Amino acid sequence: MIPISGQSAFVFCAVFALAAFQAFCGTDDVRAQESPQPSESRFYFNDTDDCLRCHSNSREMRDSAKFIGTAPAEIWEKLDKHSQSFLLLKGKSRELTNSILGFDLREVFEGDEMTILSSEEKVAEKVKLVKSCLRCHATWPMGSVHPLGKPHHPVVDLNLGVSCQGCHGPASKWNGAHSKMWWRRVSNEAKSKLGFIDLRDSVVKAEVCTSCHVGSAKEERFVRHEWYAAGHPPLPGFELASFSAQMPAHWKPLREKEDFEGRTATSAPVPDGAADRVVLNINISDADIKPSYQEANFGSLKPGPFADQPRTREVLVSAAVVLRSYVNLAGDHAAAAAEGRQAWPEFALYDCAACHHELRRREGLAARPMRRGPPGRPPFPLWPSALFDLAAQHLVAEEPASEGRLNELRTSLHDLERAYTARPFGDAKQIAAAANKLAPQLDALCGELGKSRFDDQATRRALTLLVTEGRAEIDLRDYSTARQVAWAIRELSKDEKRIPYEFGATLDGRQQQALEHIESLFRRDNSDPLMLSLPARQDRFVVDELPASLKAMMDYDAEWFRKQISLIGAQPK
Amino acid sequence: MQHDPHAKAAAMLVSPEFQEIINRLSQGKDSSTSSQVYLQCAHCHDPEGIAAAGDEGVILTTPQSGQSQAARGIGCESCHGGAKEWLSQHYQRGISKSSLVAAGMLDTENLLARGRLCASCHVGDGVRDMNHDMIAAGHPPLRFELAAYHRKLTHHDPATARQSHWDDARPRIATSDFETRLWAAGQITSAQSALALLESRARRAASSAEESPASAPWPELSEYDCFACHQRLRPTAGGGKLLGLGLPTWGKWNFALLLDQDPLFLGDLRREMHKAFAAEPDSAERAVKPARAAMMNAYAEDISAHSVLRQLSKTIGDKPSWETLCHRYLGLLAVEKAIGDEFQKLELAGSVSPHQRIGFNRRRKEIDQALRAVGDSLSFADDKSEWPRALNTADGLTRANAALDAAAERLEVLQTYAERGQ
Numbered sequence: 001m002i003p004i005s006g007q008s009a010f011v012f013c014a015v016f017a018l019a020a021f022q023a024f025c026g027t028d029d030v031r032a033q034e035s036p037q038p039s040e041s042r043f044y045f046n047d048t049d050d051c052l053r054c055h056s057n058s059r060e061m062r063d064s065a066k067f068i069g070t071a072p073a074e075i076w077e078k079l080d081k082h083s084q085s086f087l088l089l090k091g092k093s094r095e096l097t098n099s100i101l102g103f104d105l106r107e108v109f110e111g112d113e114m115t116i117l118s119s120e121e122k123v124a125e126k127v128k129l130v131k132s133c134l135r136c137h138a139t140w141p142m143g144s145v146h147p148l149g150k151p152h153h154p155v156v157d158l159n160l161g162v163s164c165q166g167c168h169g170p171a172s173k174w175n176g177a178h179s180k181m182w183w184r185r186v187s188n189e190a191k192s193k194l195g196f197i198d199l200r201d202s203v204v205k206a207e208v209c210t211s212c213h214v215g216s217a218k219e220e221r222f223v224r225h226e227w228y229a230a231g232h233p234p235l236p237g238f239e240l241a242s243f244s245a246q247m248p249a250h251w252k253p254l255r256e257k258e259d260f261e262g263r264t265a266t267s268a269p270v271p272d273g274a275a276d277r278v279v280l281n282i283n284i285s286d287a288d289i290k291p292s293y294q295e296a297n298f299g300s301l302k303p304g305p306f307a308d309q310p311r312t313r314e315v316l317v318s319a320a321v322v323l324r325s326y327v328n329l330a331g332d333h334a335a336a337a338a339e340g341r342q343a344w345p346e347f348a349l350y351d352c353a354a355c356h357h358e359l360r361r362r363e364g365l366a367a368r369p370m371r372r373g374p375p376g377r378p379p380f381p382l383w384p385s386a387l388f389d390l391a392a393q394h395l396v397a398e399e400p401a402s403e404g405r406l407n408e409l410r411t412s413l414h415d416l417e418r419a420y421t422a423r424p425f426g427d428a429k430q431i432a433a434a435a436n437k438l439a440p441q442l443d444a445l446c447g448e449l450g451k452s453r454f455d456d457q458a459t460r461r462a463l464t465l466l467v468t469e470g471r472a473e474i475d476l477r478d479y480s481t482a483r484q485v486a487w488a489i490r491e492l493s494k495d496e497k498r499i500p501y502e503f504g505a506t507l508d509g510r511q512q513q514a515l516e517h518i519e520s521l522f523r524r525d526n527s528d529p530l531m532l533s534l535p536a537r538q539d540r541f542v543v544d545e546l547p548a549s550l551k552a553m554m555d556y557d558a559e560w561f562r563k564q565i566s567l568i569g570a571q572p573k
Numbered sequence: 574m575q576h577d578p579h580a581k582a583a584a585m586l587v588s589p590e591f592q593e594i595i596n597r598l599s600q601g602k603d604s605s606t607s608s609q610v611y612l613q614c615a616h617c618h619d620p621e622g623i624a625a626a627g628d629e630g631v632i633l634t635t636p637q638s639g640q641s642q643a644a645r646g647i648g649c650e651s652c653h654g655g656a657k658e659w660l661s662q663h664y665q666r667g668i669s670k671s672s673l674v675a676a677g678m679l680d681t682e683n684l685l686a687r688g689r690l691c692a693s694c695h696v697g698d699g700v701r702d703m704n705h706d707m708i709a710a711g712h713p714p715l716r717f718e719l720a721a722y723h724r725k726l727t728h729h730d731p732a733t734a735r736q737s738h739w740d741d742a743r744p745r746i747a748t749s750d751f752e753t754r755l756w757a758a759g760q761i762t763s764a765q766s767a768l769a770l771l772e773s774r775a776r777r778a779a780s781s782a783e784e785s786p787a788s789a790p791w792p793e794l795s796e797y798d799c800f801a802c803h804q805r806l807r808p809t810a811g812g813g814k815l816l817g818l819g820l821p822t823w824g825k826w827n828f829a830l831l832l833d834q835d836p837l838f839l840g841d842l843r844r845e846m847h848k849a850f851a852a853e854p855d856s857a858e859r860a861v862k863p864a865r866a867a868m869m870n871a872y873a874e875d876i877s878a879h880s881v882l883r884q885l886s887k888t889i890g891d892k893p894s895w896e897t898l899c900h901r902y903l904g905l906l907a908v909e910k911a912i913g914d915e916f917q918k919l920e921l922a923g924s925v926s927p928h929q930r931i932g933f934n935r936r937r938k939e940i941d942q943a944l945r946a947v948g949d950s951l952s953f954a955d956d957k958s959e960w961p962r963a964l965n966t967a968d969g970l971t972r973a974n975a976a977l978d979a980a981a982e983r984l985e986v987l988q989t990y991a992e993r994g995q
Contacts, residue, residue: 234806345850355802365597365711375597376709376794423778424705424790425850550806 043195044172045144045155051164051171052077054179066260067184072250073164075503079537080247085137085161090114093543100230101129110152115159117152127152134158135221136212139166142219167208169197176280182273182289184262187296190288200254200297202313203450206240206321213238214325214384217332225347233542234352234553236534237383237480240318241311241491246536248503253310256502263306264294304453310501311491312462313454316394319387319488320449324442326384327416331435337428345425350378353478353553367558369475372414373421380420383480385413387488389472390462391449397461398452409441459495462488467569469562476565479556483530486522486561489568490532493518522564529557574649574738577726582618583646586636590711591618595635597710611635616701617694620651652690654679682744684755685872688719688762695722696763696827697770704774705794714799716826718900719759720752720907745914750878752914756907757876760830764838765868767827771796772861778854791854796846797821800895800964823847825896829889830904838867878911879988886981893974895951895961901977902947908984909940915991933990940987943980947973 054060055073062070076083089097090105098104108123108130110116117127134140139156146153155170156163165171173194177183183191188198199205213235215222223232257263262270272289290296298305330349337344347355355378357368371379392406416434420426465471466489476482497514499507507515522530531552535542542549574580585591595614599607615623615633622645626633636645650656659676662668670680680686694701695717708714726737745751771793778791794802801821823846824839831838845852845860852860885904889897916933919925925933950963950973963969 352806356804356806370600374706374709374790376704376706377790424792424794554805 043170044147045139045165046171046175048156048160048163048165050175055164063181064179066258069250069252069502075248075250076164080250081536081538081540082162082166082247083160084538086134086158087161088541089133089137092541096231096543100227100232101126102230105130115154115157117154119152132220132222135219137161139163141166144170162212167197167199169195171195173282177273177276177282177284180273180276181261181270182276184260184270184293185272185289185291185296186284187288187290190284193283198297199251201450202240202317203321203446206314206318207325209240209243210238210318210322210325213243214322215329216325217329217336222329222333223348228348233546234550236531236549237386237483238318238322239315239387239484239487239491240321241314242487242532243534243536244314245311245491245501245503246534248537249501250503252502253308253313254306255308255310256500256505257306260293262293264292267292304455308454309456309459309495311495312459315387315488315491316391316452316454316458316462317446317449319391320442320446323384323388323413324439324446326381327413327435327438327442330380330416331432331439334426334428334435335432338432344428345378347378350420350425351381351478353480354378356554367477369477369481371421372417377421377424380417381480382475382478383484386474386478386481386484388413389474390465390488391445393465393472394454394458394462395445395448395452397458399448402448405441405444409438409445412438412441456496459492463492463496466492467565469566469569476562477558479530479553482556482558482561483532485565486530486532489565490518490521493521521568522561524560529555530561577738579647579652581646583621583636586619586622586645592635594707594711598706608632608634613702613707617703618647619645621645621648624650624655652679652681681739684758685762688755688758689765691719691722692717692759692762692766696766698766699769699773702770702774702789703795704790706790708795714795716899717759717763718756718903719763720756720910721903723755724910746918749915750876750911752907752911753878753881754876756904757881758872761868761872763827764831764871765865767824768861768865768868772858772865775854775858775861779858792850797823798825798894798896820847820850822894825894826900829897829900830884838871839864840867878908878915878991881911882908882981882984882988886978886985888974888978893970895964895970898947898963898970898973898977899951902944902951902973905977905980905984906944906948909937909944909987912984912988912991913937919991929990933987936983936987936990940980940983943976943983947976947980 052073055068056071056077058070061068081088094105103126106112106114108118108127110118117130131140134154135142138154138158138161140154140158144155145151146155156165171178174183174191174196177186177194178196188201191198197204197208199208210216211219212221215235223235228234259267261268272286273284274286277284294305333342333346333349334344336342337346353368369382373379392410395402396406412434416431416438419430419434422430466474466485474481474485476485494501494515497511497518499511499515499518522528522532529552531545531549535545591614595607595610598610612623612633619633619636622633622636625644654677656663656678659673659678662676663673663678670682674680679690681690692698695715697703697715703712703715723737723741727741741751741755748754774789774791774793774796777789778793780788798821823843828835828839828843835843840860840863842857842860842864845857848856881904885901885908889901916925920930950969951961954960954962954965961969963973
């Protein structure tokens with residue numbers, strides 16, 4: 001039996017397996033692509049109203065306030081752009097959507113309400129295209145299906161955009177349990193077996209974000225060059241702490257949570273939920289219930305996760321995860337291309353600025369980043385590895401023995417970069433092989449970082465690295481790299497000044513002053529030349545801001561940025 | 574000859590700019606040393622050095638500043654042919670051209686032979702290959718047009734002290750429409766050179782999968798339209814069409830004027846080069862062979878200003894592009910000069926009335942101004958940016974094309990003056 005709410009019209013089922021969607025069998029084409037796995041791994045998307053009923057109601061959340069906060073979904077509903085991601089496609093940016101698609105979005109839907117995709121054969125190709133947009137612009141992950149096998153029914157109302165279960169996982173198997181206090185004591189592994197995605201694990205969180213914000217070939221989330229060329233706004237790079245802050249975050253980091261019930265062995269105790277688990281008929285054994293939240297989540301790790309500098313953790317973890325996501329995207333696409341399943345070359349996999357620069361005379365060359373391969377061949381983009389040294393040097397400081405492994409990883413990364421330029425656009429097979437070699441090394445790096453501790457010293461170390469010339473292998477002549485660096489400096493500085501992470505937290509005068517200073521670090525004549533402020537909230541519109549943001553890319557002044565960095569480096573601490 | 578820029582090639586070899594390009598190119602190649610890179614440069618920049626080193630297996634290296642530059646760079650024999658067999662004869666009276674040619678002197682008075690010679694470096698050929706790697710390292714892109722380059726040489730500019738060491742006055746007077754025949758020879762020989770270059774690139778790319786000094790990058794980006802990729806980022810760049818975007822056009826500069834006659838000369842080559850992003854090198858090599866053969870017979874001896882003007886009176890290709898506009902503009906300049914030459918001959922023969930002269934000069938001045946404005950809009954905006962002005966506005970190319978339509982119409986009227994006296 002499957003624990004679902006009574007509103008069957010809104011209940012859908014999904015196969016939720018981040019990477020295991022390929023090996024299904026089935027009869028018709030759609031089912032072959034997206035047919036359910038055996039029932040034990042079948043997860044269902046609940047009605048999102050079920051989520052909102054509690055999570056946007058501070059009264060309902062009263063008992064969990066210490067652990068969760070009072071109304072996280074309100075922030076998502078009222079401020080966060082994720083809730084608008086489909087509404088924008090069909091509403092405000094409809095003209096651009098149609099222009100990119102080459103047809104009116106309405107054509108692929110059954111009715112004017114645009115809730116169900118058309119099953120007509122003559123629009124099948126268009127439906128397929130729109131579905132790939134919806135992988136990011138709605139909650140409809142790869143592999144998820146309607147319980148009746150209706151491939152054209154979205155698994156969550158499209159109008160909700162990227163909604164709760166899009167990131168937290170399909171809730172059918174854990175919805176009943178997750179509101180109980182004993183859920184805090186359930187081990188990570190047991191939770192994930194129920195389809196719950198543990199976003200408190202910063203590696204997982206960064207992975208979920210980058211699956212759209214960087215892209216994922218496996219998840220069919222990939223903005224191709226032809227979409228960009230047709231007008232899709234460029235993806236702006238990704239730095240987790242900055243993007244979270246601007247979203248804004250609807251969560252609190254562990255450090256800012258009070259000593260909630262069940263936190264550690266010394267906190268107020270919570271029951272083991274034995275009776276509940278029977279009633280819910282949920283697959284959580286007694287062994288999955290740990291003594292406390294700390295042990296359920298951090299096991300035997302070094303003590304201190306509750307004291308982690310939250311942004312430092314996010315900056316350094318995402319430094320590695322972003323690179324991994326990009327390498328996987330490139331590798332997966334190249335592998336598919338090598339087998340003839342995808343076109344090659346796919347321009348979106350190269351450094352945009354390699355082609356999209358003005359043709360300068362010789363003096364302009366000095367302003368362009370120097371690369372490893374021969375000049376004149378589109379290279380691996382610089383920005384995904386911009387902050388890599390930050391993560392690497394953090395690990396070495398924590399564990400000197402990791403230096404050798406990191407050097408091997410660097411060698412593999414350089415091999416991938418060389419594969420990109422061994423010939424113009426590289427050879428798909430060679431790129432796939434190089435990415436394949438790099439992937440497990442990056443997995444190991446991400447895993448180690450996730451388990452690492454991020455104290456004040458880690459914050460200072462990372463900051464010093466970024467503001468000291470020559471300390472890290474970062475080419476500031478690249479606009480997207482400069483943004484990654486500037487974002488990281490700002491977020492790390494906030495941690496350094498102990499500015500609360502939680503959105504809407506009250507700041508004292510000193511913190512307020514420090515925050516204002518930090519936010520002015522990369523302003524120039526009262527403007528934001530690096531466009532560090534993102535159109536992330538509902539009151540801003542990326543399409544309106546495009547002319548300015550594209551101009552900023554073309555007019556980037558590396559000399560000015562370098563000067564700003566050295567000014568920050570010269571400031572007394 | 575001392576005012577000819579070719580004479581400065583030896584000095585160029587020791588310039589910091591030259592060294593910087595070589596360094597950038599060498600740095601990028603794990604397997605290639607700078608002497609291999611230098612050899613590639615030397616085919617055009619240092620043919621004297623190659624000739625001196627060639628037979629003895631000497632490894633040619635970059636000349637060092639301070640060393641003697643004698644016998645380096647571009648010398649007389651680089652263009653006129655090895656002189657061993659004809660040196661003592663060529664200044665003697667009564668010696669026939671055919672016997673000199675038989676002795677190895679190159680016939681630079683033959684416009685096709687001359688064009689081929691110039692294009693072998695200024696476009697490239699089977700041996701000389703200036704590719705996109707080099708452009709990215711700082712070498713200016715090659716955009717050659719024979720008649721315009723002649724004008725650059727023969728027009729004595731005190732600032733650059735450029736001047737050619739030869740004079741085409743004799744054939745200009747003795748034959749009609751010299752300028753358009755020079756222009757046409759340039760079109761044909763550039764296309765021939767470009768095909769030889771493409772064939773060699775395709776062959777080297779196909780025969781050597783590994784990166785080696787002998788291999789060629791593929792796809793070779795300099796074969797394509799620069800501005801297809803090098804675009805400013807702007808909202809809705811593609812004008813709202815999802816499919817078929819992002820593929821650059823092949824052969825826009827060197828085959829611009831063949832667009833309407835592609836099947837005749839290029840056969841399947843253009844289609845082959847537009848398959849996916851680039852054809853496989855071996856199928857490109859196969860398609861280029863018949864094109865090379867067809868191109869050998871492309872030059873018509875009887876080409877006249879009249880026939881060139883007729884060809885250039887309408888838009889080249891489906892819609893104007895920067896490259897086709899440049900060629901149309903340069904072609905019309907050649908037509909204008911040819912008409913001017915012919916009119917001048919009529920004047921010298923005394924068969925022009927003062928009234929005709931005034932009318933001709935007025936009209937020519939107007940056309941001059943109109944063409945100069947188009948030339949301005951097609952040229953690069955400033956010293957720092959290689960960005961033609963016409964690309965800065967949405968309708969820049971359309972307006973330049975319309976201005977050329979009007980100029981072509983006026984040239985037809987101007988031509989009646991040059992024909993009237995005959």
